[in-house]
Amino acid sequence: MLxxxxxxxxVVLALAAAWTVRADRARxxxxxVCALGALAMGVVATLRQPSLVGTVAHNAFAALLAGALAGAAPPRVGRP
Structure with missing residues (x-):
């Protein structure tokens, strides 16, 4: 449940992050896409019977989302 x-x-926080970087449309x-894909594949993975393909796709979207959010973070200034 958690x-x-x-x-x-x-998903809500990812959509908020996407809104803040909306000037960069591709990002x-x-x-x-990664946030909604992870959510959709999570639903698919838990429907009726657990699905290995759905679980792998869910984890792949989640990893891509983490990378996309890390890439959207502003660079640190003043640190070597």
């Missing part, structure tokens, strides 16, 4: 609630929070679209 994983499902956390997934909703992650914002990548974040949105």
């Amino acid at each position: 994983h499902r609630l956390a997934s909703i929070a992650v 914002a679209a990548t974040i949105v």
Whole structure:
């Protein structure tokens, strides 16, 4: 149950992050697609019977989302 609630929070925060970088349309679209893809594949993975393909796709989208969010973070200034 906690994983499902956390997934909703992650999608909301990812959409907020996409909104903040909306000037870079490609980056914002990548974040949105990865967030919605991870959510959709999470639903597919838990329907009726657990699905290995759905689980792997869910984890792949989640990893891509983490990378997209890391790429959208502003660079640190003043640190070597």
